[in-house]
Amino acid sequence: MVVRIVPVVVCFLTRCAIEGPLPGRIAGGLYSRMTMMVHKVLSALTRRGFLAGSAAAGAGALLSMRLAPAAKAAVREFNLRCGPDEVQLVPEEYGQTPVWCYNGSVPGPEIRVKQGERLRLTVENGLAEETTVHCHGIRLPNRMDGIPHLTQKPIGAGERFVYEFDAVDAGTFWYHPHQRSFEQVGRGLYGPLIIEEHEPVQVDRDITWVLDDWRLEPSAAISDDFGNLRDMSHNGRIGNSVTINGQVLETFPVRKGERIRLRLINAANARIFGLDFAAHEPIVIAFDGQPVTPHTPQGGFIVLGPAMRCDLIIDMTGEPGSRMEVIDRFYEGGEYRLTELVYGDTPLRDRVPDTPIALPANPLAEPDIAKAKRHEVVFNGGMMGGMMMRGMGPRMMRDMRDMMRSGKMWFINGVAAEGHVMEPLLTLARGESCILAMTNATAWHHPIHLHGHSFRVISRNGAPTQHREWQDTVLMAPREEVDIAFVADNPGDWMFHCHILEHQAAGMMGVMRVS
Numbered sequence: 472m473v474v475r476i477v478p479v480v481v482c483f484l485t486r487c488a489i490e491g492p493l494p495g496r497i498a499g500g501l502y503s504r505m506t507m508m509v510h511k512v513l514s515a516l517t518r519r520g521f522l523a524g525s526a527a528a529g530a531g532a533l534l535s536m537r538l539a540p541a542a543k544a545a546v547r548e549f550n551l552r553c554g555p556d557e558v559q560l561v562p563e564e565y566g567q568t569p570v571w572c573y574n575g576s577v578p579g580p581e582i583r584v585k586q587g588e589r590l591r592l593t594v595e596n597g598l599a600e601e602t603t604v605h606c607h608g609i610r611l612p613n614r615m616d617g618i619p620h621l622t623q624k625p626i627g628a629g630e631r632f633v634y635e636f637d638a639v640d641a642g643t644f645w646y647h648p649h650q651r652s653f654e655q656v657g658r659g660l661y662g663p664l665i666i667e668e669h670e671p672v673q674v675d676r677d678i679t680w681v682l683d684d685w686r687l688e689p690s691a692a693i694s695d696d697f698g699n700l701r702d703m704s705h706n707g708r709i710g711n712s713v714t715i716n717g718q719v720l721e722t723f724p725v726r727k728g729e730r731i732r733l734r735l736i737n738a739a740n741a742r743i744f745g746l747d748f749a750a751h752e753p754i755v756i757a758f759d760g761q762p763v764t765p766h767t768p769q770g771g772f773i774v775l776g777p778a779m780r781c782d783l784i785i786d787m788t789g790e791p792g793s794r795m796e797v798i799d800r801f802y803e804g805g806e807y808r809l810t811e812l813v814y815g816d817t818p819l820r821d822r823v824p825d826t827p828i829a830l831p832a833n834p835l836a837e838p839d840i841a842k843a844k845r846h847e848v849v850f851n852g853g854m855m856g857g858m859m860m861r862g863m864g865p866r867m868m869r870d871m872r873d874m875m876r877s878g879k880m881w882f883i884n885g886v887a888a889e890g891h892v893m894e895p896l897l898t899l900a901r902g903e904s905c906i907l908a909m910t911n912a913t914a915w916h917h918p919i920h921l922h923g924h925s926f927r928v929i930s931r932n933g934a935p936t937q938h939r940e941w942q943d944t945v946l947m948a949p950r951e952e953v954d955i956a957f958v959a960d961n962p963g964d965w966m967f968h969c970h971i972l973e974h975q976a977a978g979m980m981g982v983m984r985v986s
């Protein structure tokens with residue numbers, strides 16, 4: 472099955488089969504320690520206290536973001552029920568895949584509102600374990616961020632929780648659990664959250680592609696080796712079957728002359744995508760929901776680390792009846808065909824439209840770079856290649872083995888997180904401009920995500936970036952140095968972590984306090 476679907480990626484499955492998932496005993500040890508953490512810090516607030524408190528927090532907390540007053544905003548209600556189900560990820564002849572998902576589908580329902588509206592999201596937990604919902608990239612009040620024990624008591628099996636917040640920024644966002652994400656997201660719990668501009672750019676079709684990468688057994692069942700030490704210490708859980716909106720998509724119909732806004736969301740645990748649209752010239756208009764000066768991507772393909780989003784304008788310039796492959800080229804030697812654009816026989820129009828494609832800015836506070844406070848952040852850990860191990864003495868090798876046995880493999884400024892409640896990595900004064908000077912001292916890529924804020928990526932390896940793009944998740948290459956800048960204007964304790972979910976679970980997470 473796998474060979475037919477994603478021919479080149481099959482090597483990943485083979486490799487797993489050879490090296491094998493690590494014994495359940497080890498993974499089990501990590502799980503139970505995480506569960507212990509879950510019980511270690513209990514919020515004094517009752518659930519009712521949270522619900523009552525949420526309205527007040529929602530009304531006042533984001534004033535610094537120049538919001539329209541909450542009172543005027545229309546409230547849009549959505550219900551999400553997470554639980555086990557079966558869906559058709561792979562072509563029918565291979566059978567259905569048991570998943571965990573929202574409202575019976577993968578991805579979960581597309582939540583779509585207009586900028587300035589207020590969302591009320593009632594989540595019902597039909598899983599046999601605790602969960603939360605985190606709306607990734609949305610600048611919302613801290614209590615609505617969905618962080619187990621830090622911002623809320625996790626939603627127990629059979630329980631409900633109501634998230635309510637204003638849609639401050641227009642853009643492409645998504646939602647997913649923040650409880651044992653490496654397994655809950657990995658089994659299919661995620662969905663798109665689209666906030667429309669008041670005046671969107673004019674296109675023929677506005678399409679969302681939620682990308683995911685699954686490690687499937689030949690039976691189409693999800694391989695249950697979640698959280699094994701190999702994935703955790705290397706590049707995370709890379710799978711063998713890639714889906715677009717929950718389906719292995721052989722073809723995607725288009726028409727000549729058509730202008731498409733394509734919203735890409737990477738919901739994979741660990742796979743980084745590098746999409747090549749053949750002869751088309753996609754123009755990037757937003758990263759992580761935030762508008763960017765329209766530009767063609769460097770190197771010609773769109774790179775998306777886990778959790779990252781990108782809005783593209785693609786003009787369909789092919790001839791009627793032609794076919795063009797979309798290739799994922801991120802991993803050298805691991806290229807495969809994601810899907811194929813198939814042109815219909817009749818053009819929509821003869822030439823592509825030339826209406827403007829730049830998006831209106833969101834109400835983000837501009838960091839004052841000259842006055843910004845600079846904080847060093849260093850990422851360490853993970854398996855290192857033979858070359859780098861060579862310099863290590865036996866003592867260091869022993870220490871590394873010990874830390875790996877305890878499930879901690881990744882560090883931010885020397886600390887590996889256990890659970891979500893911890894001493895803040897940094898405390899930032901509310902309203903202050905700050906620069907995080909980040910160094911990836913590891914041999915791996917990491918998509919680094921900050922909650923509650925968007926930041927400008929101002930430099931890479933000391934060179935200023937061309938677009939100073941706003942992002943909420945920035946992909947750092949091995950050894951790369953990246954400076955980001957933002958105004959710490961959203962009070963609370965915010966998670967700051969790698970979005971390769973195995974890295975996050977194995978320690979690559981910290982808390983940024985804005986007070």
Ligand code: C2O
Nearest residue numbers: 605607778920966
């Ligand atoms: Cu997409 Cu901390 O999360």
Ligand code: CU
Nearest residue numbers: 917969971974
């Ligand atoms: Cu990472």
